[in-house]
């Protein structure tokens with residue numbers, strides 16, 4: 001049975017990865033269908049990210065719907081109105097630090113919201129098997145690694161933050177809907193993304209903007225924590241590959257094969273910013289401050305993405321130093337976007353938690 005792929009419901013499409021994905025999809029010649037973007041526009045959702053798409057395809061092949069995935073009636077109505085045959089589920093509360101200060105939203109959106117969406121899909125699709133529910137998840141569900149090894153699809157779940165625990169729960173629900181009801185579903189667990197349109201509370205955009213604005217660069221703990229970084233476009237490519245070729249009921253790990261200690265990454269970023277501004281690198285590195293560590297801070301993430309490489313032919317393609325440089329340039333050149341984002345609740349929250 002081939003997949004329909006005519007009417008794709010993208011949840012959370014106004015956020016960082018979702019909006020990058022919609023840009024990516026609009027450039028895919030093999031896709032001729034419609035995109036329905038359902039997003040309730042939390043602090044992290046910014047429809048401005050999709051202004052060009054709205055201009056080009058709005059009301060024809062692109063439809064933005066302000067809706068909450070926790071609202072069953074709205075979700076059911078969307079499935080029926082747009083004859084949805086594919087769901088790519090990005091919507092989530094996504095920031096670990098926020099989950100520490102206020103976990104409830106994470107439980108409500110990531111667990112109850114995913115459950116509500118799964119129910120809507122099950123009720124709407126019934127026995128159809130040309131449909132697909134693709135769930136976007138994180139490598140953080142696997143917990144923290146020691147110095148060696150990498151997460152594979154068989155690694156047991158050991159989430160350590162309210163964020164990762166809520167994502168782990170949502171992954172289990174998706175799997176259970178496949179096993180119990182036969183809902184055609186796939187899951188991907190991806191490492192840390194970076195690139196344009198990322199809300200500047202996450203490490204890379206926060207460090208870029210602080211460096212450009214002459215502010216301190218707050219590194220948590222001893223700065224030796226390790227993350228695997230993937231350019232967001234490579235993640236989008238992995239998701240589209242899975243949606244087209246992934247096997248129902250399967251999980252795919254996605255990563256950049258690109259591990260960095262936080263402190264080394266911040267130093268690289270300082271060098272790149274200094275190359276762009278012509279100021280000395282020390283001017284930026286002198287602003288590095290080791291600040292109080294995040295509670296339950298996972299030490300190391302690393303992804304073994306051998307399965308998606310071997311079975312579906314995907315691989316990361318963006319070289320990190322190049323991708324990081326392009327990201328710095330993007331933030332430097334998009335000050336209206338940055339200012340708009342900063343006028344929102346972002347500023348208040350970041351001031352309170354990072355500079356207070």
Ligand code: NAD
Pocket residue numbers: 011012013014015016017018038039040041042043044045046067068069070089090091092093094095109113136137138139167189190191192193194199
């Ligand atoms: P983001 O916070 O930038 O965007 C989330 C989007 O979801 C926003 O547009 C927000 O308005 C929307 N949203 C939140 N709650 C909603 C609700 N109840 N109903 C409808 N819309 C809602 O997040 P992101 O970084 O783009 O992450 C997208 C997905 O990818 C998440 O599921 C996240 O867990 C996963 N992921 C992220 C990363 C990363 O590095 N950012 C890595 C791996 C996986």
Ligand code: TYD
Pocket residue numbers: 096097192201202203204206218219220225226227262294354
């Ligand atoms: P983050 O971007 O929040 O992603 P995640 O927690 O999902 O991995 O953080 C990436 C790493 O950077 C993580 O080890 C925490 C660290 N970090 C800092 O050192 N300083 C900061 O200001 C932030 C936001 C993160």
